Amino acid sequence: MSDVSIVIPNYNGIAYLKNCLRSLSEQTGVSAEIIVVDNGSGDGSQDYVRRHFPECVLVCLDRNYGFCRAVNEGIRRAAGPYVILLNNDTEVHPDFAGCLLGAIREDGRRFSCAAKMLDYRDRTLLDSAGDCYCALGWGLARGRGEPAGRYASGREIFSSCAGAAIYRKELVEKLGGFDEAHFAYLEDMDLSWRAKIHGYRHWYAPEAMVFHVGSATSGSRYNSFKVLHSAGNNVYMIYKNMPFLQMLLNAPLLLAGFAVKYLFFVRKGLGRDYRQGLLRGVRLCRQHPERRVRFRMGHVWNYAKIQLELWKNILLFVPHL
Numbered sequence: 001m002s003d004v005s006i007v008i009p010n011y012n013g014i015a016y017l018k019n020c021l022r023s024l025s026e027q028t029g030v031s032a033e034i035i036v037v038d039n040g041s042g043d044g045s046q047d048y049v050r051r052h053f054p055e056c057v058l059v060c061l062d063r064n065y066g067f068c069r070a071v072n073e074g075i076r077r078a079a080g081p082y083v084i085l086l087n088n089d090t091e092v093h094p095d096f097a098g099c100l101l102g103a104i105r106e107d108g109r110r111f112s113c114a115a116k117m118l119d120y121r122d123r124t125l126l127d128s129a130g131d132c133y134c135a136l137g138w139g140l141a142r143g144r145g146e147p148a149g150r151y152a153s154g155r156e157i158f159s160s161c162a163g164a165a166i167y168r169k170e171l172v173e174k175l176g177g178f179d180e181a182h183f184a185y186l187e188d189m190d191l192s193w194r195a196k197i198h199g200y201r202h203w204y205a206p207e208a209m210v211f212h213v214g215s216a217t218s219g220s221r222y223n224s225f226k227v228l229h230s231a232g233n234n235v236y237m238i239y240k241n242m243p244f245l246q247m248l249l250n251a252p253l254l255l256a257g258f259a260v261k262y263l264f265f266v267r268k269g270l271g272r273d274y275r276q277g278l279l280r281g282v283r284l285c286r287q288h289p290e291r292r293v294r295f296r297m298g299h300v301w302n303y304a305k306i307q308l309e310l311w312k313n314i315l316l317f318v319p320h321l
Contacts, residue, residue, distance in 0.1 A: 002033040004101050004166070006084045007074030011039040011064050013088040014048050016213065021053045023091045029098040033079055035059060037070040066183035071162065075177065078169055085188075087163040089213035091120065099208035100166040103154070111200035112167045112192065114160035115208040116151065117141075124148050127212045130157030130204035131189060134313035135250050136257030137234060139189055142204075142316070157204045158309060159192035164210040171200065179240075179291060181284050185226065186233040193241045197293055199302050227270045228277040231261075235281025236288075243295045246307060253314075 006024060010017065017036075024034055034056045038046050040063040049058050059073055075083050084100055086092070093099075096115065103113040117127040128141035129151035141161065143151045160167075162178075165188070172178075175194050178187045192202050214221070238247065238254065247254075258278070265274040 002031045002080055004030060004082045004084055004097055005033040005035060005074075005078035005080050005169075006086055006097065007035045007037060007071055007078065008086050008088050009037050009039065009067055009070035009074070010041060010045055010088045011070075012041045012043040012045065014041070014043045014045045016089040017045060017048060018052070019091045020086070020088050021049070021056065023094075024086075024097075025053075025055075026094050027092075027097050028094045030101055032084075032097050033057065035074045035077055037061065037074045039064040039066070039070050066180065067162075068178040068180040068182050068184070068187045072177045072180065075167075075169060075172060081169050082166055083169045083172070084166045085162045085164070086210070087212065089120070090164060091211045092164075093209040096164075096208050096210055100205055103203055103205035103208065104166050104168065107201070107203070109199070109201050110168075110203050111171050111195040112160040112165050113203045113205045113208070114157060115164040115210045116204070116206040117161065117164055117210050117212045118148050120211040120213040123211060126151065127214060128161050128163075129206065130155075130202070131159040131161050131192075132313045132316055133158050133189060133193075133310065134257075134317055135253045135307075135310040136260075136314060136317065137238065137254045138257055138261070138317055139186065139234075140313075140317060151204070152206050154206060155204050157202050158196075158313065159189040160202045160204075162188035162191075163212060164208075171195065176291075179288075181236065181288055181291070182233045183229060185230045186237055190233070190237045190240065193237065193306070194293055196306055197241065197299055197302050199299070222265075222268055222270060224270065224273045227265055227273040228280065231274050231277025232280030232284060235278055236284040239281075239285040240292050243303065246303060249307070250310070 037059040114130045119125040126143040126146045129143035133139045
């Protein structure tokens with residue numbers, strides 16, 4: 001049995017698969033099962049993997065079901081207890097998988113461990129050192145755009161970016177996997193939040209390095225598709241993971257945060273997409289009330305720790321305002 005399974009969701013990503021899969025074939029110190037889940041690509045991705053990387057397990061879906069469905073399919077097929085999720089537009093360091101595996105094995109309370117993601121085009125810059133979320137309803141990739149030498153120490157984080165992170169398969173399945181209603185964006189933060197409610201932790205492992213192109217599928221950092229889905233998924237994520245009293249407590253900050261975001265996207269010509277995204281989020285809440293995390297008194301201390309983190313993380317956004 002392999003030490004770890006690496007799941008790569010793909011949709012029309014043939015331009016990136018060569019570098020990604022080649023770098024994975026050069027991993028040292030660990031045996032890895034590589035699972036490529038293709039979301040009905042029309043660019044020849046499936047034939048390319050069959051011809052050039054026959055050692056990979058190829059799962060072919062009939063159409064584009066989104067990131068969440070793809071990774072859930074891969075996780076179900078994973079043979080081992082640990083699963084690394086990896087974006088197709090990446091190139092990994094030779095000891096990437098081994099470092100992530102070592103990090104999650106260090107502490108049985110770790111639900112996930114995030115890699116140090118560097119900018120693919122300018123490798124002197126960070127892309128992400130783990131994700132955080134604050135009481136304004138804003139998410140942030142720590143360190144994005146900062147010098148690559150920073151964030152050199154491991155630490156607990158709010159959420160692991162599923163573009164390059166390892167998970168305990170048993171715990172992911174226990175919590176219901178990635179919510180496929182998200183389709184794409186914030187699904188990893190939603191799962192991380194659910195895990196924190198249950199007392200699990202997420203760790204940033206800087207020794208595991210990966211170079212990331214970013215927005216390879218959606219096309220750019222800010223675009224209609226991404227804004228619409230991110231806005232809606234944010235509303236849905238808050239609804240799922242905050243009990244009523246916590247939502248009431250955070251309501252003033254959340255409303256202020258959504259207003260600032262709206263003005264930001266209006267300036268970029270994407271205000272209409274943001275409004276439609278918020279409405280999409282409301283529809284998701286109405287369609288899936290059963291997916292709300294059930295409040296349990298035994299988790300009160302976990303909710304309190306999460307709330308303190310949401311307040312504290314506002315300070316991380318000050319330099320970006």
